[in-house]
Amino acid sequence: MTVRQIGKLALLPAAAFGVACLALAMPSSALEASLRGVAIWWEVLFPALFPFFVLSELMLGFGVVHFAGTLLDPLMRSLFRIPGLGGFVLAMGFVSGYPVGARMTSRLMEQRLLDREQGERLVVMTTTADPLFLIGAVCVGFFGSKEAAPLLVCAHYGGALLIGLPVSQWIGRGTRRRNRQGPGTSGTSPTAACRSSFGFRRLGEAVRAMHRARLEDGRPAGVMVADALRSSFRLMIVVGGLVVFFSTTLTLLLESGLLRWLQDRTGEALQALGLSGALASALTQGVLEVTLGAKAAASDASVPLADRLAAAAFVLSWAGFSVHAQVAGLMSRTDWRYAPFVRARLLHAAVSTLLVYALWPLLGVKP
Numbered sequence: 001m002t003v004r005q006i007g008k009l010a011l012l013p014a015a016a017f018g019v020a021c022l023a024l025a026m027p028s029s030a031l032e033a034s035l036r037g038v039a040i041w042w043e044v045l046f047p048a049l050f051p052f053f054v055l056s057e058l059m060l061g062f063g064v065v066h067f068a069g070t071l072l073d074p075l076m077r078s079l080f081r082i083p084g085l086g087g088f089v090l091a092m093g094f095v096s097g098y099p100v101g102a103r104m105t106s107r108l109m110e111q112r113l114l115d116r117e118q119g120e121r122l123v124v125m126t127t128t129a130d131p132l133f134l135i136g137a138v139c140v141g142f143f144g145s146k147e148a149a150p151l152l153v154c155a156h157y158g159g160a161l162l163i164g165l166p167v168s169q170w171i172g173r174g175t176r177r178r179n180r181q182g183p184g185t186s187g188t189s190p191t192a193a194c195r196s197s198f199g200f201r202r203l204g205e206a207v208r209a210m211h212r213a214r215l216e217d218g219r220p221a222g223v224m225v226a227d228a229l230r231s232s233f234r235l236m237i238v239v240g241g242l243v244v245f246f247s248t249t250l251t252l253l254l255e256s257g258l259l260r261w262l263q264d265r266t267g268e269a270l271q272a273l274g275l276s277g278a279l280a281s282a283l284t285q286g287v288l289e290v291t292l293g294a295k296a297a298a299s300d301a302s303v304p305l306a307d308r309l310a311a312a313a314f315v316l317s318w319a320g321f322s323v324h325a326q327v328a329g330l331m332s333r334t335d336w337r338y339a340p341f342v343r344a345r346l347l348h349a350a351v352s353t354l355l356v357y358a359l360w361p362l363l364g365v366k367p
Contacts, residue, residue, distance in 0.1 A: 105126065
């Protein structure tokens with residue numbers, strides 16, 4: 001075993017031991033942070049995510065995903081080299097936010113409807129904030145400006161779509177020449193699929209695909225609903241545990257001063273780029289937890305609004321290690337790789353930040 005492998009094996013236990021020591025040293029802070037994490041999970045995440053988890057399971061069982069996938073196959077294959085099923089997952093991911101897209105992608109990969117490269121590309125594009133959180137909580141709640149919503153929406157979701165194009169080449173590199181079989185195509189190339197008709201013939205194919213999927217599932221409707229509720233509730237428990245853990249960890253790191261060095265170095269880097277060093281707090285907190293990072297980005301009114309929105313776009317697109325852990329947990333039963341996901345998150349954060357500045361003359365909030 002090499003030194004590098006030993007270091008990787010020791011990193012997580014050492015980090016867990018360090019957090020445990022901080023919790024023992026500051027028990028009251030750990031308890032308060034845990035209670036805040038539980039409140040976020042119960043009051044915000046549970047009502048927002050649980051219905052979408054249940055619906056995604058039901059739509060897979062009833063074949064609705066296969067119906068939409070057949071209709072969207074020409075578009076998705078021509079743009080992103082992903083089967084049409086990915087179009088439905090993309091829409092669900094944008095509407096419901098992280099980690100619903102990862103949940104649906106993992107289910108499709110488990111059913112062998114997506115291969116590893118396709119699943120990795122799809123998770124990259126669907127790891128986004130939901131509109132309710134982005135507009136209601138971040139723009140209106142944190143920034144106090146509903147006028148900022150169009151800019152942040154275009155930067156965040158536009159960045160997710162844009163990175164799908166280079167990432168489809170980046171992640172899928174080495175498998176480019178392989179002939180993929182996907183649902184609703186019979187091994188046709190992306191170009192040929194794009195030329196296919198969206199008319200009644202494809203609609204008939206979509207209906208047949210939905211019917212086949214329903215027959216293959218075979219469960220009665222009542223059993224399907226019960227299974228969806230059970231699996232979704234178990235998943236919400238995992239999501240809640242991760243939110244509480246990262247909320248507690250971030251609070252302990254902040255109050256212990258261990259994040260001060262990273263915050264200072266980030267501030268120096270921002271100043272070298274001509275930006276305010278006050279945004280360092282938002283970026284360092286956003287590395288771990290997206291909600292606290294977005295809130296910190298909006299807190300200092302002395303920083304120009306465009307810079308604060310750019311920092312918020314960066315944090316929302318990076319998504320924080322809390323969301324990363326949720327995605328990794330959901331994808332753990334597949335052969336998904338974390339390293340390409342991290343690179344793509346950094347790319348999405350950079351593209352979204354640049355889009356804020358590029359779109360500011362058109363969509364920026366006028367004084």
